Amino acid sequence: AQSVTQLGSHVSVSEGALVLLRCNYSSSVPPYLFWYVQYPNQGLQLLLKYTSAATLVKGINGFEAEFKKSETSFHLTKPSAHMSDAAEYFCAVRPRDDKIIFGKGTRLHILP
């Protein structure tokens, strides 16, 4: 069965530091991959998606992610963290012709 693993349920970074949120998936065929962000008591908002075009995907709010087939990873990065980035982030994988599967989420804390 397909699965997606997010390493670290909580990640803390200082304001201005690099943000790195890790996501690994299991799939024999490269799937479609997504990162979503959720602010408290709100729905999920799409940050970016990989659909087999460029392996480096740029999203909103300065985030980007790189698809690495050999590592089955799709880590999310942002060069400089801002206080407004504090939220929960979900990695999701959509196997071809199947339902989307979400990771358990990583809560990002920004330290002043």
Add this chain to the structure above:
Amino acid sequence: DGGITQSPKYLFRKEGQNVTLSCEQNLNHDAMYWYRQDPGQGLRLIYYSQIVNDFQKGDIAEGYSVSREKKESFPLTVTSAQKNPTAFYLCASSITNKNTGELFFGEGSRLTVL
């Protein structure tokens, strides 16, 4: 503006009562989904529908029921058979269930059973 509207945002109910959560979309999407979110458990799929008058159970369908009489509407009923109904419920839609398209989410409904 196009989007997904969930109501109510907050709902309190007594144990043993059925509750219906509303989800309406004006994106002209074929597929609609209901997820349950609990702290530390991510999103778990309750039900999904790919077309009007058809729906399938997700991973945690027990104690829930849905209907899809109109393309734009997919209400979720939390029945008294659901043992632990207190949670945050998210409705989503996508163009179809079988493409590269992402899910679009509503703002969620928080149900608290007293």
